[in-house]
Amino acid sequence: MTEQRTIGVFHDVSIAVAAWDGAGAAVDLSFACMFEREITGTGPTGGLRHLDDALGGALTELRRAGYFRANPMETLLVSRPPAPVVARAVMVVGLGDPSVWSPAVTAAAAATAARAAVQQKALSAAFAPSLLDAGLAPSATSGVAAVMLAAVAGAIAAQVRIAAIGLAPPLSLRQWVFDVGAAHFDTVAEQFRLALERLDPAA
Template identity: 60%
Template sequence: MPEHQALGRWKGVSIDVAVMDGVMADVDLSFACMFTRELDGNPRGGLLHLNQALSGMLMRLRDEGVFLGEPMETLLISQPPAGMAARAVMVIGMGDPSAWTPAVTGRAVATAISAAVQRGVGSAAFAPSLLDSGLTPQATSGVAPVMMKAATRTIDAQVSIAAYGLAPAPSLRRWAFDVGAAGFAAATEQFRAALAQLETG
């Protein structure tokens, strides 16, 4: 089992941090992020693992212009191949990596939660794929609070839409942030602190 920590709950959704990637996540809908290119020319880590699990099709689709990785562009893989734990995978575009800011990943989290709720899934996991695309740990050090704020705000929005009678109550009950093993402890503390701050207002 991958290492994981439960952080808490928000409007009926349990929020976790786990050492896994888009291939390993045993959820209804797994999210991965992909830029228009990798800074050093090659994917690594979870993004490489996902491309390998798809027999190279992820990079091929981008090379062919089917999915460019433009900001908030989405690619839904509703029939993942055998060997992938998730029942479906959605790749979210992030634009050019040289223009990345934490706000871009915040938008991707919001896009992912909205998609999970709209598809009526019960569990979802989100891999930001930042280090996998060549960004440095120093450049991405402040992203966890932005991701957590985006997640809670989007959950709030989906609950409000349901409360107005415009949609069913969200079925999402479990949300996991995927992180690498090397940064697991630090990421867990950053996410936990961010959630605690949001809970206290």
């Protein structure tokens, strides 16, 4: 059974972490991130590899052929995923060149994903940063949990405000899940929890 933990609520959206990946996320809309290339040069590993395999190798093939270059914030929506994918739809967000990656790039991708979830009227969404899957060292990704959470919260707060002034319907999103690896689940879950505690609930 997949380990999943709710760490809090922000503007009536339940924020959780789960030890699944883009292919196994049990949500309406599952997000994964992808660089223009992998540092190792051997293709993606881990959760992104699982998602690519579930899609019959389509992600790496579309990137190789230039149809989806994974440029920064470029998106690819798979609205009819095959049976191995649990989510109703999958969106891949580009991260650009891994050699110039910074936490701000992933923060922008998380905000892009949150806005897309709102636009797609998803009730639940999950976000896989896919950083280690591209060959980035764990030490390089330190602190990324806090910036991802802040970015998603900012996108949610903006949509709540837009709805409050009558320019959009009320937010439909009710659950947001960050995909994390099972090996460091407790540590990363605590990082997200502390980051959520630091947010201004009135934002």
